Amino acid sequence: MSKRKVLFVASVAEHFHAFHRPYLKWFYDSGFEVHVACRGEFIDSNVSQVWHIGFERSPLSLSHIKSLIQLKAIIDDNDYALISCHTPMASVLTRLSAIVARKKGTPLLYTAHGFHFFKGASAWSWLTYYPVEVALTYITDAIICINTEDFDLIRTKGSSDTEYFVIPGIGVDSERFKPPLSEQKISLRDALNIDKDDFVIIYAAEFIERKNHRLLIDATERLRTQMKSFTVLLAGKGVLLSEIKSYVESCGLNRQIRFAGFVTDIEKYYQASDIVVSTSKQEGLGINLVEAMMCGLPPVATIDRGHGTIIEHGVNGVLFAQDDLQALADAIFEIYSNDERRSKIAKSAIKRAAVFDIANALDAMTRIYAQFLDKDTRSS
Numbered sequence: 001m002s003k004r005k006v007l008f009v010a011s012v013a014e015h016f017h018a019f020h021r022p023y024l025k026w027f028y029d030s031g032f033e034v035h036v037a038c039r040g041e042f043i044d045s046n047v048s049q050v051w052h053i054g055f056e057r058s059p060l061s062l063s064h065i066k067s068l069i070q071l072k073a074i075i076d077d078n079d080y081a082l083i084s085c086h087t088p089m090a091s092v093l094t095r096l097s098a099i100v101a102r103k104k105g106t107p108l109l110y111t112a113h114g115f116h117f118f119k120g121a122s123a124w125s126w127l128t129y130y131p132v133e134v135a136l137t138y139i140t141d142a143i144i145c146i147n148t149e150d151f152d153l154i155r156t157k158g159s160s161d162t163e164y165f166v167i168p169g170i171g172v173d174s175e176r177f178k179p180p181l182s183e184q185k186i187s188l189r190d191a192l193n194i195d196k197d198d199f200v201i202i203y204a205a206e207f208i209e210r211k212n213h214r215l216l217i218d219a220t221e222r223l224r225t226q227m228k229s230f231t232v233l234l235a236g237k238g239v240l241l242s243e244i245k246s247y248v249e250s251c252g253l254n255r256q257i258r259f260a261g262f263v264t265d266i267e268k269y270y271q272a273s274d275i276v277v278s279t280s281k282q283e284g285l286g287i288n289l290v291e292a293m294m295c296g297l298p299p300v301a302t303i304d305r306g307h308g309t310i311i312e313h314g315v316n317g318v319l320f321a322q323d324d325l326q327a328l329a330d331a332i333f334e335i336y337s338n339d340e341r342r343s344k345i346a347k348s349a350i351k352r353a354a355v356f357d358i359a360n361a362l363d364a365m366t367r368i369y370a371q372f373l374d375k376d377t378r379s380s
Contacts, residue, residue: 003033004081009071009094011055011087013040019113019170020086021046022358026366032081037071038090055090059128064093072097075106082373083108088116088129095136102139107372110136111144111365113170114284118149118305120322121282137162141372144365146170146285149305165368169285171361172294172353179296179350180271188272199230199336200273202297204266204288205280207238212302212323214247215279219329221251226333235260235269270295274342275335278302281322285356286310293317293353298345300331310356316348 006027010016016024016036021044027034028046036042037051051074053067075083075098083106085094091110098108117130137143137158144165145151155164180188189196201220205211213234220232234244234257241259248257260269270276276292276299283306289299290310299317301307311317318335320327335342 003031005033005035005078007035007037007075007078007080007083009037009053009083009085009090011039011057011090013038013042015087016042016044022171022362023084023365023369026362027369035074035078035080037074037094053090055087055093057089059089059092064089068093068097075101080106082106082369084111084369085109086111086113092132092136095139099139102141107141107375108139109142109144109368109372110140111146111170112150112154112284113146114282114306115150115154118282134158142368144368147305147309150284165364167364167368168360169287169290169356170365171358172287172290172356174294174354174357177267177270177291177294179294185272188268192268192272194231194233194272195229197229199227199275200233201230201275201277201332202233202235202269202273202292203277203279204235204269204292205278206236207240207244209240210281211238212279212281213240213244215323215325215328216277217244217248217251217253217257218325219332220253220256222325222329223332224253224256227336230256230336232257233260233269233273234258235263235266237262266291267295270297273297275300275332277328277332278307279328280304280307283307287356289317290353290356293349296346296350298335298342298349300328300335310352312352316345316352318345 008020024034024044024046033048034046035049036047037053039053039055042050053070054063055067056063071093083098085091102108116125134157140162142163143154144167146167146169148166151166186196194200203216270292276289276297278286278289278301280302282304285306289301293299299311301311301319302322303319311319313319318331320331
């Protein structure tokens with residue numbers, strides 16, 4: 001008797017690397033044959049088949065037609081017990097490709113890692129993505145959200161026949177992300193060539209417009225006259241990296257700002273730091289903040305649906321208005337200059353971050369998977 005198959009779909013392999021390995025393992029351990037479809041190379045011992053699809057992010061790309069045809073052929077040729085799709089455009093194509101499969105009994109679940117339409121989003125985002133997502137609820141069995149703003153909106157406007165869920169993110173490994181002992185912090189700073197006496201601010205984010213790195217750079221320029229010795233670590237890669245490096249140089253901030261590049265051991269950088277910052281214009285949740293908070297860092301972040309899901313202002317972090325340069329600089333300086341407040345927020349941050357532990361997310365998500373697998377009554 002052959003194993004039942006499941007299919008995970010996301011636009012790029014990095015999405016699976018970053019978020020989905022525990023879930024792929026859960027299916028494998030539960031006796032399923034696991035398939036994934038994405039652009040790029042992906043290797044995982046729990047995955048039997050990787051389908052290479054040339055997904056594009058832009059909703060206007062003509063290559064979507066080819067991806068749609070490829071994906072439909074894959075879904076029609078495999079009798080999947082469940083399909084789990086992620087990322088906007090890949091999920092649009094998956095749901096269109098799986099219309100026939102759903103009619104035959106394959107449950108189709110979409111996990112929204114943050115809708116492109118949200119309070120404060122551009123008219124373009126609302127006009128482009130909102131009507132499509134609402135329409136697609138009518139051919140989706142379940143929508144899973146990671147923040148309450150997305151959840152409240154889509155369940156109100158979407159199909160009443162679709163089931164809606166909100167889960168505590170996609171999970172962070174608290175065994176990997178944890179506060180260092182004082183001697184470990186000193187050792188890490190030595191290994192990373194960071195002065196042991198510096199106050200270290202970290203922002204781990206892709207270098208794209210949405211992450212708004214320039215705001216933190218401008219705040220750094222203001223803070224260099226107030227703070228004696230500090231370092232800003234910018235970790236990540238992206239299309240704007242060269243442009244941001246040039247901007248830092250033009251501001252004369254090469255001493256204060258350091259580019260760590262794309263790192264696979266980001267926990268070491270968090271554990272060597274004193275505070276985490278996010279100047280992002282919008283986040284579905286903000287996993288980088290959760291990781292840093294687990295390592296004992298007080299967070300300073302923009303007011304946003306995702307950040308607001310994680311941070312209670314003044315309790316386990318500080319929230320400031322979008323693009324408010326002075327508020328950002330003031331928040332960083334306050335935490336820098338007040339050891340007692342920094343320690344208090346850090347302790348609360350660790351406690352809050354525990355909610356988003358992978359064990360909690362995995363439990364919530366696998367309960368949903370199990371619910372829909374039970375509905376799949378086809379013979380294996």
